[in-house]
Amino acid sequence: MLSQTAEYALRAVVFIAQQPLGELVQVAPLSAALGIPQNYLAKTLHQLARAGVLRSTRGKSGGFSLGRSAVTIRLHDVIAPFEVIDERPHCLLGRPECSAKNPCPAHERWQGVSSQVTAFFRTTTIADMAAGPPTASWARPFAARARADVAGRRRS
Amino acid sequence: MLSQTAEYALRAVVFIAQQPLGELVQVAPLSAALGIPQNYLAKTLHQLARAGVLRSTRGKSGGFSLGRSAVTIRLHDVIAPFEVIDERPHCLLGRPECSAKNPCPAHERWQGVSSQVTAFFRTTTIADMAAGPPTASWARPFAARARADVAGRRRS
DNA sequence: ATTTAAGATGACTTGTGGATGATGTTAACA
DNA sequence: TGTTAACATCATCCACAAGTCATCTTAAAT
Numbered sequence: 436m437l438s439q440t441a442e443y444a445l446r447a448v449v450f451i452a453q454q455p456l457g458e459l460v461q462v463a464p465l466s467a468a469l470g471i472p473q474n475y476l477a478k479t480l481h482q483l484a485r486a487g488v489l490r491s492t493r494g495k496s497g498g499f500s501l502g503r504s505a506v507t508i509r510l511h512d513v514i515a516p517f518e519v520i521d522e523r524p525h526c527l528l529g530r531p532e533c534s535a536k537n538p539c540p541a542h543e544r545w546q547g548v549s550s551q552v553t554a555f556f557r558t559t560t561i562a563d564m565a566a567g568p569p570t571a572s573w574a575r576p577f578a579a580r581a582r583a584d585v586a587g588r589r590r591s
Numbered sequence: 592m593l594s595q596t597a598e599y600a601l602r603a604v605v606f607i608a609q610q611p612l613g614e615l616v617q618v619a620p621l622s623a624a625l626g627i628p629q630n631y632l633a634k635t636l637h638q639l640a641r642a643g644v645l646r647s648t649r650g651k652s653g654g655f656s657l658g659r660s661a662v663t664i665r666l667h668d669v670i671a672p673f674e675v676i677d678e679r680p681h682c683l684l685g686r687p688e689c690s691a692k693n694p695c696p697a698h699e700r701w702q703g704v705s706s707q708v709t710a711f712f713r714t715t716t717i718a719d720m721a722a723g724p725p726t727a728s729w730a731r732p733f734a735a736r737a738r739a740d741v742a743g744r745r746r747s
Numbered sequence: 748a749t750t751t752a753a754g755a756t757g758a759c760t761t762g763t764g765g766a767t768g769a770t771g772t773t774a775a776c777a
Numbered sequence: 778t779g780t781t782a783a784c785a786t787c788a789t790c791c792a793c794a795a796g797t798c799a800t801c802t803t804a805a806a807t
Binding site: 461462478480484491493494497498 | 780781783785
Binding site for chain 3: 438439440472473474475492493494495496497
């Protein structure tokens with residue numbers, strides 16, 4: 436479903452988001468913690484930094500941190516630098532002219548399924564993935580979940 | 592979403608299913624009609640034959656035909672020879688221990704989306720894809736569609 | 748039987764994602 | 778200001794999907 440690199444990116448960003456705010460995460464421990472080849476991970480993180488998802492600090496005691504608030508980073512943003520995402524999912528039968536007007540037999544069903552996948556990556560945020568132990572709240576729509584999460588954090 | 596080869600396979604099988612029943616389809620015209628490299632397509636069709644999806648006839652005036660009725664060939668059957676399909680979609684965060692009991696934060700939502708994709712490939716058949724212009728019937732569940740297809744065939 | 752047209756098959760090429768190792772560049776700090 | 782520990786970058790390697798080419802095998806047709 437996702438390329439190896441994109442999955443690395445996702446795991447790394449979630450890990451970074453779980454650290455205390457403002458704390459820098461270095462490649463070596465991150466590589467060890469997640470079991471990802473160090474040099475390869477370094478490149479991947481660099482690409483995420485260029486995409487604005489992460490912020491890199493060079494030099495001694497450098498490292499990586501989130502480039503912006505976790506609630507504003509969608510999974511799509513993390514994945515996009517590493518694979519082509521076709522917003523309009525292309526026809527299963529490879530017909531370029533396949534559209535709502537001139538659909539192939541499976542057009543509607545496939546578009547339905549396929550758009551749910553892209554919607555998942557567009558609406559789920561790193562904050563969602565970095566949250567504590569999951570609850571039944573995952574079944575609720577996104578907006579309701581965000582409100583509940585804030586309330587829950589206040590309570591604790 | 593699908594590998595190039597799997598998409599070739601899908602398009603080829605649908606094309607063959609659309610030919611008059613029992614008619615043999617040869618690689619050269621098929622390759623020309625679908626814009627797929629001939630020798631590569633030949634190998635792909637051969638693999639489908641070994642999988643029982645197609646039946647190959649060698650020698651002069653040979654060719655390919657469906658290996659069984661189009662209603663019994665699921666998209667999954669056509670795709671499976673060419674890519675690993677993980678029935679249990681693996682955790683987005685790569686946690687091997689991620690399950691319903693010990694889920695990662697996005698487990699439920701991701702599993703929901705992801706299982707819809709696999710369900711699509713498991714329940715959609717070549718008969719569905721080879722059908723004429725689509726109707727509202729695409730919204731109906733699989734079992735109902737299958738019964739309707741049989742009835743329609745009897746009628747014609 | 749021979750010819751011929753079809754699929755079967757194996758060797759090879761090419762492009763790319765994933766991965767490794769070595770080296771350059773930056774900035775903290777003694 | 779030199780050392781050091783971090784990120785940045787480059788060259789290379791490997792495996793595999795995709796595609797090409799040539800040859801073998803089969804079976805219909807003459």
